[in-house]
Amino acid sequence: MRLTDQDLERLAPRLGARAEARLDVDRVAALVTARLANAGGAERRRPVWRWLAAAAGVLLVAGAGFLTFGTDGTAPRVGHPVGLTPSLLDLSATELRTVLDSLDQPAPMLVSSEPTIDDLDTEQLEALLTLMEG
Amino acid sequence: MTAPALQPEPDDAALIARWQAGDQAAATELVRRHARAVARFLGAAGAGEDVDDLVQEAFFRAFRYIDRFRGGSTFRTWVMTIAGNALTDLRRRHGRRSVVSLGDLEIPDAAADPHRESVARDLLDRVERQVALLPPMQRNVFLLRAHQGLEYDEIAVALDTSPGAARVHYHHAVRRLKAVVEG
Numbered sequence: 001m002r003l004t005d006q007d008l009e010r011l012a013p014r015l016g017a018r019a020e021a022r023l024d025v026d027r028v029a030a031l032v033t034a035r036l037a038n039a040g041g042a043e044r045r046r047p048v049w050r051w052l053a054a055a056a057g058v059l060l061v062a063g064a065g066f067l068t069f070g071t072d073g074t075a076p077r078v079g080h081p082v083g084l085t086p087s088l089l090d091l092s093a094t095e096l097r098t099v100l101d102s103l104d105q106p107a108p109m110l111v112s113s114e115p116t117i118d119d120l121d122t123e124q125l126e127a128l129l130t131l132m133e134g
Numbered sequence: 135m136t137a138p139a140l141q142p143e144p145d146d147a148a149l150i151a152r153w154q155a156g157d158q159a160a161a162t163e164l165v166r167r168h169a170r171a172v173a174r175f176l177g178a179a180g181a182g183e184d185v186d187d188l189v190q191e192a193f194f195r196a197f198r199y200i201d202r203f204r205g206g207s208t209f210r211t212w213v214m215t216i217a218g219n220a221l222t223d224l225r226r227r228h229g230r231r232s233v234v235s236l237g238d239l240e241i242p243d244a245a246a247d248p249h250r251e252s253v254a255r256d257l258l259d260r261v262e263r264q265v266a267l268l269p270p271m272q273r274n275v276f277l278l279r280a281h282q283g284l285e286y287d288e289i290a291v292a293l294d295t296s297p298g299a300a301r302v303h304y305h306h307a308v309r310r311l312k313a314v315v316e317g
Contacts, residue, residue: 008280013283019177
C-alpha cells in the first residue's frame with residue numbers, strides 16, 4: 001500500500017476520536033478538583049517570600065558586618081574575621097543544622113497581616129536597598 | 135427594554151489567574167474546555183483504556199505546577215505535552231507496550247463502499263498502532279503537527295526543543311510510519 005505524506009496528514013486528525021467520545025468530562029473534572037483539594041492546591045511559589053527571605057539573609061550578614069567593622073572602617077580584630085563567625089563557631093553541629101533549617105522556613109511575619117515588600121512605598125524601598133548595599 | 139449584554143467567556147489566561155487566586159470553579163471550567171481534546175490526543179497516541187486516568191493525571195499535574203506554564207504555547211498544548219509525558223511514564227512503570235483497541239478507530243468516510251471502508255479501516259488501524267510505538271518525542275511531535283495542526287515554532291516551545299529539531303523528529307516519524315504501513 002502506497003502512503004503519501006498527505007495521506008498521513010489526512011488520516012492523523014481522525015485518530016483518537018473514540019477515546020474523545022468515551023470521556024466523561026464532568027467526572028474527570030470532579031476527580032481533578034478533588035485531588036487538587038486533597039493535595040492542598042497548586043504548588044504555588046511565593047516569589048516575594050523567597051525574595052524577602054533572601055533579603056533577610058543579606059541584611060543579617062550586612063548587619064553583622066556593620067557591627068564587626070563599626071562605622072570607622074577599622075579592620076576586625078584578629079581571630080574574628082567575620083562578624084558572626086565567633087558565635088557560629090560556638091554552635092554544635094545539631095545547633096548549626098537547626099539554624100540552617102530555620103533559614104529555609106518562611107518568616108512568620110510573612111504569613112501574617114504584617115506589611116510585606118508590596119506595602120512599602122518608594123522611599124521605604126530605597127531605604128531598604130541602601131541599607132542592603134551598605 | 136434592552137436585553138442584558140452577554141458576558142464574554144473568560145479566556146484561559148483569565149481562568150488560570152482565577153484558579154491561582156483560589157477559585158476551584160475556574161479549574162473545573164478549564165478541564166471541561168480542554169479535556170476532550172486531550173483525550174483525543176491520548177487516544178491517538180495509543181493510550182487505550184488508560185485515557186481517562188491519563189487525562190485526569192495530566193490536568194492534575196498542570197494545575198499543581200501551573201507556575202511553570204509560561205504562556206509560550208497554549209494551555210491546551212501544554213496539557214497535551216504533560217499528557218504525553220504521563221503516558222510515557224505509565225508505559226515505563228508497567229513495562230508494557232501500548233494497546234490499541236479496534237474500538238478506538240474511527241471509520242473514515244469511505245463513501246459507503248465496503249471494500250474502500252475495509253481498506254481505510256485497516257489503514258487507520260496500522261497507522262494508530264505505529265503512532266503508539268513511535269519514540270515519545272517523535273510521537274508527540276507527529277501528533278502535535280499532524281493531529282493538532284501546530285507549527286514547528288509552537289511545537290518547539292511546547293516540547294522544549296528547537297523548531298529544526300521538531301522538523302527532524304516529524305520527518306523521522308513520517309518516514310517510519312510510511313515504511314511500516316507500506317511494508
